[in-house]
Amino acid sequence: MEKNCPTCKGPVDSEGKSVVAPKASKFYNPSLATDALVLRKHKADDFHDILLVTRKNDPFKGALAFPGGFVNYGEDPLVGCLRELEEECSLQGKNPELVTVAGNPKRDPRKHVVAICYKVEVGENDQPKAGDDAATAAFYPLNELFKKPEKFAFDHYDTIEKYMVCLLYTSDAADDLLCVDLGGRRIIKKKKKT
Numbered sequence: 001m002e003k004n005c006p007t008c009k010g011p012v013d014s015e016g017k018s019v020v021a022p023k024a025s026k027f028y029n030p031s032l033a034t035d036a037l038v039l040r041k042h043k044a045d046d047f048h049d050i051l052l053v054t055r056k057n058d059p060f061k062g063a064l065a066f067p068g069g070f071v072n073y074g075e076d077p078l079v080g081c082l083r084e085l086e087e088e089c090s091l092q093g094k095n096p097e098l099v100t101v102a103g104n105p106k107r108d109p110r111k112h113v114v115a116i117c118y119k120v121e122v123g124e125n126d127q128p129k130a131g132d133d134a135a136t137a138a139f140y141p142l143n144e145l146f147k148k149p150e151k152f153a154f155d156h157y158d159t160i161e162k163y164m165v166c167l168l169y170t171s172d173a174a175d176d177l178l179c180v181d182l183g184g185r186r187i188i189k190k191k192k193k194t
Contacts, residue, residue, distance in 0.1 A: 005017075005018040013028075013111075017109075017110060017111035017112060018110065018111045019111065019112075030103070030105070030111070030112035030113060030114045031070060031111060031112070031113045031114070032070065032071045032077060032113070032114055032115075032116070033068055033069060033070050033071060033113050033114070033115045033116070034068050034069070034071055034077050034078075034080045034081035034084060034115065034116045034117070034118065035065075035066035035067070035068035035081070035084075035115055035116070035117040035118070035156070035159070036051070036066055036067045036068060036081050036082075036084065036085040036093060036096075036117075036118060036120040037050070037066055037099055037117055037118065037119045037120065037159070037160070037163060038050065038051035038067070038085070038091075038093070038119075038120050038121070038122055039051075039119070039142070040122075040124075040139055047141065047142065047143055048142045048143075049139035049140060049141055049142060050139065050140055050142045050145065050160065051066075051067065051089065051091075051122070051128060051137070051138070051139050052064040052065060052066065052067075052137075052138065052139075052140055052145075053065055053066070053067050053088050053089065053130065053134035053135070053136065053137045054130075054134065054135040054136040054137075055133070055134070055135065055153055056133045056134060056135040057133050059108065059109045059110060059153070060153030060154065062135070063151060063152060063153035064140070064145075064151050064152050064153065064156070065152065065153040065154060065156050066117065066156050066159075067084055067085045067088040067089050067091075067134065067137065068081065068084050068085075068088075068115065068117075069084040069087070069088070069132075069133070070113075077116045078096050078118065081093070081096055081116070081118045081120065082096065082120070084132075085120060085122075087131055087132040088130070088131055088132045088133070088134040088137060089128035089129065089130070089131070089134065089137040090128060090129040090130075090131055090137075091122045091123075091126050091128055092122065092123070092126075093120035093121065093122055094120070094121050094122070095120070095121045096118035096119065096120045097118060097119045097120075098116070098117075098118055098119075099117040099118060099119050099159065099162075099163050100116075100117050100159055100162060100163070101114065101115070101116050101117070102114070102115045102117065102154075102155055102158075102159060103115075104155065107154050107155045108154060115154070117159050119163070142160070142164075145160075146160075146161075
């Protein structure tokens with residue numbers, strides 16, 4: 001195993017991940033990234049499309065991912081999320097809302113990266129155009145992607161799944177029971193009694 005990171009030439013941990021520490025500190029800190037979860041509801045039915053990019057570079061080259069990337073030093077993560085959405089998809093985002101913070105040290109094979117995921121709105125008729133390190137950018141039918149978790153980079157499939165479950169448990173159901181199929185796992189919720 002290499003003793004230095006091939007990219008930054010700094011030290012690496014026992015798994016070969018970069019652990020560049022601030023000069024004035026003895027602590028090693030994870031890197032911070034943001035992701036934009038953008039959904040678009042079909043006008044004719046209750047299905048949604050989700051905005052995803054195809055990664056142009058490793059890790060996970062060719063896999064589907066949220067538009068996102070590393071937060072710049074001195075940048076608010078929320079601003080970084082909207083910046084990355086514009087860089088990777090040429091879309092202006094608005095009304096970001098926190099979805100989750102993912103910090104599993106093994107979620108990124110390069111190094112320990114904590115990702116903050118925001119739900120972001122874009123214009124109803126806006127169309128993405130790939131840029132920066134995205135090979136493609138497009139809206140995909142969400143119900144079809146739940147059957148293909150292997151197509152996702154990092155832990156993005158898990159994030160979508162958690163978000164949809166959260167929506168399920170916070171929305172009003174029209175029937176006594178609401179059933180959602182998440183990639184072969186059924187989640188059933190009883191309608192709240194008023």
